[in-house]
Amino acid sequence: MVSKEKLKELRLFAADIRIAALEEFKAIGVGHVGGSMSICDLMACLYGGVMRIDPSNPRWEQRDRFIMSKGHAGPAMYAALALRGYFDREELLTLNRPGTRLPSHTDCNRTPGVDMTTGSLGQGFSTALGIAMGCKKKKLDSYVYVLLGDGECEEGQIWECAIFAPAKGLTNVIGFVDYNRLQICGTLEEVAGLSGIGEKFAAFGWHVVDVADGNDVEQILEAIDRAKEAADKPSMIILNTKKGKGCSFAEDVFNHNMPVSAEQAEEAIAALEAYKAGLMA
């Protein structure tokens, strides 16, 4: 049972991640807002206590690994990393600028705390499984967390991974699907007819945990606990999220990759600050 204090801390952390990500988008004026905002609560859980990490030693051998297979949500990850001290928060304002260490999609050779280069959908999942296999071979007790987009699950490579992980006993893998049901050209069902992602993973031999509200840190933490209990299988946690969650100008509009004006960003940040004040009251 997680304490109320801890939950409050994580909710505040999630709001801070959203604010920091919005500052990134504001600085460059455009970005993958929707899919970044939808996962900020997961980022808060992972980087706010779930993962065994040492920000002063990003390559620490004993660390838990995280692979952002939906690489376009890099800005949310960068926000969490900066707030945890992997690098200065000011660096967030260099997102996508020439020479930045924070490219649009995550890059393990540029950014402290990024474990694998991603961006071409489907590939991060395979590399995560290789990392998980490597950890097992090295007898490390690290967990390997990997985040998939729901639209990403249209890639065939995802289902090659779905076969591979249970077959190879990669019980140290805990995956997440950001199931916000929207992709660039419409809903998942409209674009390619993909549905029932959780059922599909279960059929492939995964331990599947369905999270009714994937933007609720309490439910996310509970799901991760349940995933760890199922020690005989890799786990896939289905996070039913809202694309653009917590960002006043992005919810309920096309938000995959959108322009962000300074006014919009400031307004959204003010709303998040007000939400934080409410939490602290």
Added chain:
Amino acid sequence: MKIICAKNHEPGAREMRAVYAQSVVKLIEAGEPVLVTDADLMRAIGVLPYKEKYPDNIFDCGIAESNMIGVACGLSAEGFIPFTHSFGTFATRRVMDQVFMSGAYAKMNVKMLGSDPGVCAALNGGTHMALEDVAMMRAIPEMTIVEPTDAVMVEDLIPKIAHTYGMFYIRMCRGKAETIYEEGSEFDIGRAALLREGGDVTIIAAGREVVEALQAAALLEKEGKDESANYEFSGGVFSGSCRGASGPDGADRHTGQVRRSRPGRRAQGALRSDGGGHRRRGPEGRLQKVKRECIGQCPV
């Protein structure tokens, strides 16, 4: 680099695949962090008999080449040295984006074997003939292409490839290849060997083409161009290797920089300036550099 040319070019006693399998297994037995994986073609490449004995090092990914490359890249990130294998077509065309992004762009350390490239696919037909694999892999700045010529070269190069960090594409036929080098020959990745001296025509060849090139030289000799020179690149025909091997400094193999600049152009340039039909006015100095590496002359 120590080249001992074989007296005749009879097919070798050992199949290339058997030597490959033995070479990677030897690395495993030496305790190296080498892993060998495949897309359901272990039987075809001769690794299958070792799988049971080394289950921690040898595993199958199934007919899922994209995942295989990704898994290998992840293992590389954890410090392992994975060797992957499929037929040349599926080792390159099918997984180009995985090789590029998860492997080369991420600066990983995966050794990818593509077997039976080009016409070596033989009875498997046109669908299985990788004729564009070199062109594709060459376009990737971080990639080194190696095309072993015979069993002696496979045996010598596999440990060197394992011990050289970076992405490698190894293309070779599975069966017996004509013996070009005697046992005891040693090769450098990216360094050319001069197999036959001459001044009229320069032929640059790699892999299976080497024996063909030597035969072509013999034909040319009969026609009156009696001084042909055959080069073979132990590092393959890759641009950087090619230039490094035949450039002004024969020892220059800092191919990474060269490749990153303009790979295609470098390759063409290298071939033009050093092999493009030069006659007496050919780059003598460059030839001299390479000559010193060769301690034997191939019979024609």
